[in-house]
Ligand SMILES: O=C(O)CCC(=O)C(=O)O
């Protein structure tokens with residue numbers, strides 16, 4: 224399930240957890256409680272898992288990937304109207320680089336980043352792209368919200384507790400589409416520097432070309448292709464809200480395959496004006512102290528962008544060293 228990272232061999236027993244969405248949402252009461260247990264274990268032990276049987280038809284995902292390919296294959300002139308820099312710009316098409324040193328070890332990718340909830344934003348071209356994206360993000364949002372309910376239960380809360388505390392009905396959802404060109408198109412190292420995502424859970428689908436690695440026990444572990452599965456990663460605000468129980472997952476991308484890699488990535492967060500800190504039900508001021516400073520989600524996003532440009536890690540600003 225997980226291919227070995229370049230640095231080490233992994234114990235075969237230690238493979239990335241698999242969570243069955245069908246059993247979580249439509250299984251029997253016993254099925255659900257087992258999956259909730261497995262989900263909590265996956266979030267605590269690995270910080271990520273593969274999600275299977277999610278019910279989003281393969282054709283819907285593949286059409287979205289093909290339309291994304293068409294988007295990136297438009298000319299620079301056609302894409303220029305979608306260029307932007309601000310973290311809260313609703314549509315941003317740009318390229319990635321190593322912010323610390325642009326000339327050394329720089330990693331290339333092109334990306335399109337869209338705010339898709341609470342309001343949906345999308346380029347009006349190529350034809351049909353916006354309709355496909357709108358359908359795709361509604362489906363991934365449903366899946367993400369069901370997963371959050373399961374995560375909420377796995378922390379010992381009611382299933383809607385996180386939804387209510389974090390105002391998820393007006394939650395901030397992004398669709399980030401990453402395009403790592405084929406070596407024929409572009410002969411430069413392709414990838415993305417190590418980072419964690421903001422929000423609660425990120426859903427990631429790749430086009431079958433490998434590249435994503437997660438840090439596991441101090442070693443980078445590559446993710447191999449599980450057919451029609453999403454990789455789900457714990458993100459910063461899940462770590463904060465769970466007061467450190469479910470750690471945000473450090474990941475990076477290194478594309479060695481000569482084919483192009485396209486990924487569809489959905490970070491799912493609270494509403495922008497929610498102040499996120501450790502859940503009051505997990506800290507008691509006595510034995511269990513808060514490990515993180517509360518911060519408004521929108522402020523966190525802005526701070527994260529600035530610090531990333533400076534090669535620093537935003538997450539460390541809110542983490543208290545107790
Ligand atoms: O495209 C990938 O392989 C990873 C993308 C990612 O981590 C992100 O967009 O935050």
Ligand SMILES: [Fe+2]
Pocket residue numbers: 418419420474
């Ligand atoms: Fe990421």
